[in-house]
Amino acid sequence: MRVGLLGAGRIGKVHAQAISSHPESALVAVSDAFEKNAQALAEGYGCQVRSSDEIIADSSIDAVLIATPTDTHSDLIEAAARSGKAVLCEKPVDLSLERAHACLANVGEKAASIMIGFNRRFDPSFGALKTAIDAGEIGKTELLSITSFDPAPPPVEYIKVSGGLFRDMMIHDFDMANFIMGQAPVSVSATGSSVVDPAIGAAGDFDTAVVTLSYADGRIAVIKNSRRAVYGYDQRVEVLGSGGLLQAQNMLENTVVKSTAEGVCSAKPTYFFLERYMPAYKAEWTAFVEAVQGKSKMPVNLYDGVAALAMAEAATRSAHSGQPVKMVDVLEESERREAV
Known part of the structure; x- marks a missing residue:
C-alpha cells in the first residue's frame, strides 16, 4: 500500500516509522507547511516532498495519513475521500462539532471506512x-x-x-x-x-x-x-x-x-x-492496513x-x-x- 503522509511534525514522525516498518505499506510522499520538516523526514525515509494537494490528487497513492493541525482535518478528510483514498486522520476530527458533522455528511457512505487515530484502543x-x-x-x-x-x-x-x-x-x-x-x-x-x-x-x-x-x-x-x-x-x-x-x-x-x-x-x-x-501506534497502523485490505472493519471510524x-x-x-x-x-x- 502506497501511503502519503500529511504533516511531518512530532506525531507525523511517529506515524512515518509505523508506516515504513510495516511489511505491506510504503511511505512514498510527505507534505508539511514547513518544508524543512518535510525535507528532513523525506531524507530519513527515502520518499518525496510534495504538497498535500499533490499527494491527494496522485492516483498512484492508495492512502493518506493526516497529521496536520486540527483545523485542517475536515477539509483534508473530505478531499482524500473524494479522491478515493483510504484515510487515517489524527484526532480530533475538528475543533468545531458543527464542522465535524458537516464532514460526516459530506463523505457520506465513506465515513465508515475512514479511521480516526484514537491509538489508545490499540494499547x-x-x-x-x-x-x-x-x-x-x-x-x-x-x-x-x-x-x-x-x-x-x-x-x-x-x-x-x-x-x-x-x-x-x-x-x-x-x-x-x-x-x-x-x-x-x-x-x-x-x-x-x-x-x-x-x-x-x-x-x-x-x-x-x-x-x-x-x-x-x-x-x-x-x-x-x-x-x-x-x-x-x-x-x-x-x-x-x-x-x-x-x-x-x-x-x-x-x-x-x-x-x-x-x-x-x-x-x-x-x-x-x-x-x-x-x-x-504500530498496532493502530496494522489495524488500518488490515481494514483497507478488507480483512476487518475499520476499528475506529468517523462516527466514533x-x-x-x-x-x-x-x-x-x-x-x-x-x-x-x-x-x-x-x-x-x-x-x-x-x-x-
Missing part, C-alpha cells in the same frame, strides 16, 4: 482489559474510572490553539470510555479549574478536570485529567463489575522493585506518550470521532455552566447549526 493492556470485559470475566460493568495525567503542561501558545483540554487531551478518554462501555453516555457533568499554571486559566482553558458520564442503563464513568504529574505519564483504567474488578496499570521505566527495612519502591511511570504508546468530539463539547459546556449537559441536546443543536 495491549487496554485491549486485554476490553477483551476480558467482553468475555464476561467480571460480569456486568458498573463503574469505569479513567486516569490520564500528563507529566507537564504544554506551552500556553499551544493551549490557545488546542481547542481546550476536553477537545485536545480528554478526547482520548472519551473515546476510551465509549470503547470500554460499548455505547455513548446520555449526560456529561464536568468540573474544571486551573491550578497548575495560572496562564492556562488566563487563556480561557483548564489544566485540571473531572468528568462524570452517566449511561442510560445506570452505569457511571469517571474521567480525571491533569496537565501535570511530576512523577511521569499516569495512564490507568479500572472497571468494577458485578463479578469483580479489572485494572490496567501504568507502564514503568523498568520492573525492578527494591524492598528494604525503610520500605518498598519501584520505578516511575514512563515519561510521556511516545514512550508509553509507541506499540499502540464525531461521538468523542460531541462529548468534549458537552464537557466544555458543563464545566463553564456548572450544570450537567444532555448529549441529545448537544447533538441536536449541532445538527441544526450544520443544516443552516
